[in-house]
Amino acid sequence: MSQAVVEVRNLAKKYHVRHERMPSIKRAVVRVFRPYPTEVLWALRDVSFSAGSGESVGIIGSNGSGKSTLLRLIAGILVPTDGEITVRGAAGGLFELAAGFHPELSGADNILLSGALMGYSRRQVEDRYQDIVAFSELADFIDVPVKTYSSGMSLRLGFATAIAFEPQVLLVDEVLAVADEHFQRKAYGHLARLREKGSTLFMVSHELASIERHCTRAIWLEKGKIRADGPTEEVVGAYLAEQGNGNATG
Amino acid sequence: MSTTAKPGALSPAWRWAITQLVRRDLKVRYKNSALGFCWSFLNPLMQIAVMTIVFRYIMGSRIQNFSMELFTCFLPWMFFSQALNDGAVCVSKDFLLVKKYPFPRMILPISSLCSNFVHLCFGFAVLFIIFILLPVHFNVYMLWVIPFLIIQAALTLGLVLLLSTLHMYYEDIRFLLGSLTQLLFFLCPIVYTIDQVLESDRLAPIWKELYIVGNPLTPLFIGYRTALLHGGEWPVPDFWLYTGISAVWSAIILALGVLVWRRYQWQFPEMV
Numbered sequence A: 001m002s003q004a005v006v007e008v009r010n011l012a013k014k015y016h017v018r019h020e021r022m023p024s025i026k027r028a029v030v031r032v033f034r035p036y037p038t039e040v041l042w043a044l045r046d047v048s049f050s051a052g053s054g055e056s057v058g059i060i061g062s063n064g065s066g067k068s069t070l071l072r073l074i075a076g077i078l079v080p081t082d083g084e085i086t087v088r089g090a091a092g093g094l095f096e097l098a099a100g101f102h103p104e105l106s107g108a109d110n111i112l113l114s115g116a117l118m119g120y121s122r123r124q125v126e127d128r129y130q131d132i133v134a135f136s137e138l139a140d141f142i143d144v145p146v147k148t149y150s151s152g153m154s155l156r157l158g159f160a161t162a163i164a165f166e167p168q169v170l171l172v173d174e175v176l177a178v179a180d181e182h183f184q185r186k187a188y189g190h191l192a193r194l195r196e197k198g199s200t201l202f203m204v205s206h207e208l209a210s211i212e213r214h215c216t217r218a219i220w221l222e223k224g225k226i227r228a229d230g231p232t233e234e235v236v237g238a239y240l241a242e243q244g245n246g247n248a249t250g
Numbered sequence B: 001m002s003t004t005a006k007p008g009a010l011s012p013a014w015r016w017a018i019t020q021l022v023r024r025d026l027k028v029r030y031k032n033s034a035l036g037f038c039w040s041f042l043n044p045l046m047q048i049a050v051m052t053i054v055f056r057y058i059m060g061s062r063i064q065n066f067s068m069e070l071f072t073c074f075l076p077w078m079f080f081s082q083a084l085n086d087g088a089v090c091v092s093k094d095f096l097l098v099k100k101y102p103f104p105r106m107i108l109p110i111s112s113l114c115s116n117f118v119h120l121c122f123g124f125a126v127l128f129i130i131f132i133l134l135p136v137h138f139n140v141y142m143l144w145v146i147p148f149l150i151i152q153a154a155l156t157l158g159l160v161l162l163l164s165t166l167h168m169y170y171e172d173i174r175f176l177l178g179s180l181t182q183l184l185f186f187l188c189p190i191v192y193t194i195d196q197v198l199e200s201d202r203l204a205p206i207w208k209e210l211y212i213v214g215n216p217l218t219p220l221f222i223g224y225r226t227a228l229l230h231g232g233e234w235p236v237p238d239f240w241l242y243t244g245i246s247a248v249w250s251a252i253i254l255a256l257g258v259l260v261w262r263r264y265q266w267q268f269p270e271m272v
Helices: A025-033 A067-075 A107-117 A122-136 A151-164 A181-196 A208-214 A232-249 B012-029 B036-058 B066-088 B095-100 B107-133 B140-169 B172-186 B194-199 B205-213 B217-229 B239-270
Strands: A006-018 A038-051 A056-060 A082-087 A091-094 A169-173 A200-204 A217-222 A225-231
Touching (some): A006 A067, A038 A067, A038 A217, A056 A067, A067 A082, A122 A151, A208 A232, A217 A232, B036 B107, B066 B107, B066 B140, B107 B140, B140 B172, B205 B239
Parallel strands (some): A056 A217, A091 A169, A169 A200
Antiparallel strands (some): A006 A082
């Protein structure tokens, strides 16, 4: 058995949720001494698993179950409150739609900026530039400000940029649902090819059908804990069964 | 197989990312303006013209060569106040980037400072042209501007790190900062000279001392003016001591800024 690419041990993530948005002047004075009354929310607690090269893992669960938090922790954007994450290789992915593209800059400038912020060198980004433009099918619009793009176009550019550097760990959060049929098929096809080359895929989606189609394994998160972890059909089946029960009794 | 580097470590590899952010800032700032980059020196020129009229011709300031005296200090002042106001919001402004990529957060304040430094360079280029036209003859003392700018940049970065962290919790910072920088403008020897402060008979000596020691910007503005216009005839007896104190101040604030930033930078993406 080869070494795991992503290893997660007893991972926990705590948030401090702010309640007040518009504090009164009196509260503002109090706030100096005790900033914002907060409620502690455990987004993830005691999560452990590991995933190897070439695996594709779908992460399912209801809203607020910690799916996106888990993805961001793997990406290194958030730091764990407790526990450990080891990622062997680069992790990269696509989180919110178009987020992070500057609306006033052209597609071309945004590719350079995103690549630089992902930590790639100028040469690496320039080497992949043509691939990104080709994959996103935006050659005619690449010098136009991104604010003129449709959401589908932004998604294509974001996806093409995220996968161009072939990260060891691919993270895909919901977003692909916005793309048209043609691009979805192309994107999933590309993800499958990268997996064959050894990348590990993590996918968050509420569309259970696409999880079933593209993932061999699924992790079901419930209130920040792993409820089930195993072959996709079994986990999705159990998840659906419980959702059905919940609807019947509730 | 390689393990990913610990996120947050600022290494020279991130220089290109900083240049990209600076490039973006410069492109976006003047995107729809006909005069574009000219604004980075037209603005100070207009303000200097108005202030010259007010202070020299209406209020009768006895400073010789008022507009040039003002110009040499006003450019670094613009750098300071713009960098501070831009820098305080540098994380909130690029919050989407912070939520998307695990780059070392420090590149945001650094690139914000660098964009403003580019504007300062434009301003100095104009000053240089004016020096040639007047003509002011060039001398080696003018090079003292460089160490003064380094101290100022360190001080500004330190303040930006503190303010931008604070701004993530209290948006009040931005509003407060607007009026605070205006106050500070009059607390620095920009529209008046240090001689006028020292010669004032209404200020007790302790205030004069505090004026120089307590504000790390004071020796720097004395320095810019003297280095550029008065060939290094430093007007205050202990000028270098005061500059040293200013440098120590700046170093302390920068160190404090880095400490606070290190402590809080990974909480930024969790802010709503």
